[in-house]
Amino acid sequence: MESKFKEGLYRLTLLLTASTVLLLALMPHSAPARVILVLSGLGMGSVGLGYRRLPALPDSAAPIFLAVLLTTLLWLTPEQHAMWLWGWAAVIAMPQPVLLLLLHSLLAASCLWQVMHLTDTTAESLLTGLLLVALLLLGLARQLGLSTLWRGVSSRTRLMEHLLLWSGAQLKIDLSLETTRCEREGSHGELLLLRSPSNCQPALAEALVASTRSYESCYQADGQTLAALLINRNAKEATLRRNTLLASLPSPFQARFITLAPALSLDTQMAALERQEKPVVVLEENK
Structure with a gap:
């Protein structure tokens, strides 16, 4: 029953992430940013709670909520949320269908483009891009390792x-x-x-x-x-x-x-x- 224990750990991680996002919503943010933080936190929490006796959103909804959160914040206020760029590695690492993985990779690239103009030199921009690509590749390797778990969860x-x-x-x-x-x-x-x-x-x-x-x-x-x-x-x-x-x-x-x-x-x-x-x-x- 190893897959079930892994699923429990995955859902616990989602709940902790959702709690963190909701706590961040209490900090000073613009109104749109606060709304997207609250909605994303509630969405990931709903996925994390979905087990056996509770209604749940599909498990693939979790990376969608996190991707929407990162894309919105990095496009609206990249100066304030530039550090959130590294969260894309976590999105890519989450269990999800291949088409969704490709979409999230494109969104990550668009967010990188938004943040690159904040760096002072071309070298810094290039280094930022290379580091993000490296993290995305690590996330992809992790996602491939979780693909069996995702298929098992989806087959219920x-x-x-x-x-x-x-x-x-x-x-x-x-x-x-x-x-x-x-x-x-x-x-x-x-x-x-x-x-x-x-x-x-x-x-x-x-x-x-x-x-x-x-x-x-x-x-x-x-x-x-x-x-x-x-x-x-x-x-x-x-x-x-x-x-x-x-x-x-x-x-x-x-x-x-x-x-x-x-x-x-x-x-x-x-x-x-x-x-x-x-x-x-x-x-x-x-x-």
Whole structure:
């Protein structure tokens, strides 16, 4: 689940950046600059808060807000905000589509043109340009490293306007990682599969997300199957929690709980769920 931990750090960074921008809005600025600072700070904060249970703007909106902020300030008052030019390296480093990356590179070049006339000599202008290009290249290298994370975040399934679920492909990745982690830490992990008619999926998904813990993830494995990786201290706690969770889910559904083990096959268990006749099946050990 490394990608989720990285996403959490990314969102924390967005919230800290948004807070800083809003604090800067309290300092002496022209009215247009103050407005753009407030709007950009609120926009980045909205993206940073968007996780699982909260409505959110697309993740690619974060670099857009920061780019609009830098472009506006550097075009309106370059003398006062020349140091903000270096913020373009952060914009380029953020996860974003290729076309947006190209647009932001052009905007960075336009801002550099606005600032270059403030330098006293051609040599200083050239040095400023070279330093910015170097920082943009470093940001680009970082952005390429984050591209996998961005694709993973973008691949989440939206069943309801305020509800995001991870994909079945991500479940296969997380299943192996969580099995290894549970063995290493001595915790008790379970894979929960829930099958229901397609028209019942939104209500069931909402109840499932509400019943899981903040460090647990929910998935849409296919059109009729939801899934969750449940982590508990031991088997006794898992049993108690299992009963509570089942009581909170709206019918109709079929549930299958499988203890995490190296031999666990997601495809095999999903096929078994399709043939399952009992409403609930619990497999304490997967063999």
